[in-house]
Amino acid sequence: MVGIKRALISVSDKTGVVDFARQLAQLGVELLSTGGTASLLAKENIAVTEVADHTGFPEMLDGRVKTLHPKIHGGILARRDNAKHMNQLAAQAIGTIDLVCVNLYPFAATVAKQDCTLEDAIENIDIGGPAMVRSAAKNWRDVAIVTDSNDYAAIIDEIRKQSDLSEQTRFNLARKAFAHTAQYDGMIANYLTRIDDKNLSGIPDLQTFSQQYNQSWLKIQDLRYGENPHQQAAFYRDLQPAEGSLAKYQQLQGKELSYNNIADADAAWETVKSFTQPACVIVKHANPCGVAIASDTLTAYQLALATDTTSAFGGIIAFNREVDAATVEAVTGQFLEVLLAPAFTDEAKVIIAAKKNVRVLEIPLSAGANQFELKRVGGGLLVQTPDRHYIDAGDLKVVTARVPSEQEIKDLLFVWNVAKYVKSNAIVFGKNGQTYGIGAGQMSRVDSTRIAARKAQDAGFKLNGACAASDAFFPFRDGVDVIAAQGIKAIIQPGGSVRDEEVIAAANEHGIAMVVTGVRHFRH
Numbered sequence: 067m068v069g070i071k072r073a074l075i076s077v078s079d080k081t082g083v084v085d086f087a088r089q090l091a092q093l094g095v096e097l098l099s100t101g102g103t104a105s106l107l108a109k110e111n112i113a114v115t116e117v118a119d120h121t122g123f124p125e126m127l128d129g130r131v132k133t134l135h136p137k138i139h140g141g142i143l144a145r146r147d148n149a150k151h152m153n154q155l156a157a158q159a160i161g162t163i164d165l166v167c168v169n170l171y172p173f174a175a176t177v178a179k180q181d182c183t184l185e186d187a188i189e190n191i192d193i194g195g196p197a198m199v200r201s202a203a204k205n206w207r208d209v210a211i212v213t214d215s216n217d218y219a220a221i222i223d224e225i226r227k228q229s230d231l232s233e234q235t236r237f238n239l240a241r242k243a244f245a246h247t248a249q250y251d252g253m254i255a256n257y258l259t260r261i262d263d264k265n266l267s268g269i270p271d272l273q274t275f276s277q278q279y280n281q282s283w284l285k286i287q288d289l290r291y292g293e294n295p296h297q298q299a300a301f302y303r304d305l306q307p308a309e310g311s312l313a314k315y316q317q318l319q320g321k322e323l324s325y326n327n328i329a330d331a332d333a334a335w336e337t338v339k340s341f342t343q344p345a346c347v348i349v350k351h352a353n354p355c356g357v358a359i360a361s362d363t364l365t366a367y368q369l370a371l372a373t374d375t376t377s378a379f380g381g382i383i384a385f386n387r388e389v390d391a392a393t394v395e396a397v398t399g400q401f402l403e404v405l406l407a408p409a410f411t412d413e414a415k416v417i418i419a420a421k422k423n424v425r426v427l428e429i430p431l432s433a434g435a436n437q438f439e440l441k442r443v444g445g446g447l448l449v450q451t452p453d454r455h456y457i458d459a460g461d462l463k464v465v466t467a468r469v470p471s472e473q474e475i476k477d478l479l480f481v482w483n484v485a486k487y488v489k490s491n492a493i494v495f496g497k498n499g500q501t502y503g504i505g506a507g508q509m510s511r512v513d514s515t516r517i518a519a520r521k522a523q524d525a526g527f528k529l530n531g532a533c534a535a536s537d538a539f540f541p542f543r544d545g546v547d548v549i550a551a552q553g554i555k556a557i558i559q560p561g562g563s564v565r566d567e568e569v570i571a572a573a574n575e576h577g578i579a580m581v582v583t584g585v586r587h588f589r590h
């Protein structure tokens with residue numbers, strides 16, 4: 067006889083529940099179930115008692131009241147080691163319930179529908195389910211609470227082996243259950259506090275940002291330390307990370323990821339993901355120090371490295387294509403911290419394995435993005451939608467006498483895309499799908515311009531005929547003058563400065579073609 071004698075199963079998502087119930091029944095567990103679940107189990111010839119028959123009360127109010135009954139909650143909440151509790155159960159002829167398996171009304175899926183009315187949303191707020199989950203989780207020493215169909219197999223396995231569930235398993239299930247109801251209620255509060263008060267019937271108008279913002283994250287790992295060794299840190303992921311996001315990584319080899327590795331890997335991955343052609347991005351301290359697109363990964367790497375071989379030392383290197391042996395041979399010729407790609411060939415994996423310390427991450431490639439970008443400030447949180455603005459040649463407005471050539475337009479779009487991922491003030495020089503010089507994170511735009519110029523000179527690039535991008539408008543003509551002095555003949559920038567006229571006049575003076583995008587890409 068198992069320690070679990072009676073189980074209550076009440077699930078909206080019925081995935082795997084028939085098998086789970088059948089196996090519990092085979093282990094001698096008596097089953098109670100709510101209407102829909104009970105009829106499914108009965109149809110599958112599994113012996114089950116309807117909760118309504120057990121309590122003697124019918125389900126009522128369109129299912130709003132099914133399990134909210136002392137015979138259910140008494141049976142779950144009574145402490146088995148407390149004589150008073152057990153006597154009280156006996157006096158009311160209430161039997162104990164030892165396992166509760168519940169998943170909740172699909173609130174998230176309901177409100178995700180375009181035509182979801184407030185009434186639909188409200189009806190999909192589960193009441194009896196969370197009450198049972200919380201009762202069972204509170205009484206975890208005596209009751210097992212199962213909220214995730216992914217746990218069914220392991221639970222059956224453990225009961226079969228040990229005739230019961232261990233204290234540790236029950237506690238883990240209880241923690242998971244409270245995390246689940248917290249997330250569920252958080253989601254409801256987020257939805258309700260997004261509703262514009264002007265319209266409280268029909269399909270509500272939803273504001274982008276809720277009045278109270280509740281979010282749940284799952285810890286992937288504790289980190290050895292934070293940005294600096296005296297800081298503590300951990301890495302959390304979204305409950306459902308966006309497709310193609312860093313948190314979907316699989317580490318193939320190498321040392322444990324550090325806080326800075328993860329931050330830099332994210333910067334590299336987000337940048338490389340933005341290119342459709344084979345691309346390589348090398349990141350140091352959250353900024354790309356070399357970016358290139360080419361017909362293959364090896365060439366892309368060689369071109370990206372050539373931008374700034376000094377900064378690339380100890381960098382994070384990302385590709386948006388499967389990485390082959392030749393590329394890995396080349397990449398491991400330099401000191402690197404992390405290598406990321408959607409895939410590695412078997413041969414490439416063998417070669418990189420010799421460099422045990424290099425952290426190698428495989429991430430499925432997809433253009434997905436976080437719903438919101440979050441940034442903590444003292445006592446608060448800044449929330450914004452991600453920068454997902456892309457342009458093509460048709461979006462460019464030529465503002466100078468000189469019009470860029472077709473090749474220059476391609477180069478302008480390339481450096482513009484790179485500039486988007488460089489911390490402001492960002493200036494990027496490049497040509498033929500290769501960055502020539504990157505000026506990042508300066509407090510003045512002209513300083514970023516000077517840095518980009520110096521880096522390009524140090525790397526030995528001839529800037530004649532190259533292009534320049536500025537992530538935001540030029541506040542003065544000085545940046546344009548510095549660019550012109552390098553021999554650069556085409557500039558892309560948002561425009562919109564009060565001194566645009568002065569800036570455009572400078573470009574005309576220097577015979578530069580200038581295009582404006584009308585959009586800026588600050589990144590802090």
Ligand SMILES: NC(=O)c1ncn([C@@H]2O[C@H](COP(=O)(O)O)[C@@H](O)[C@H]2O)c1NC=O
Pocket residue numbers: 076077078079099100101102103104129130131132133134168169170171191192193194195196
């Ligand atoms: N009202 C109640 O007493 C109640 N008890 C259980 N539920 C939910 O009813 C669902 C299962 O219903 P059915 O077995 O009828 O398909 C589960 O998602 C469960 O969380 C309830 N429904 C909503 O509150």
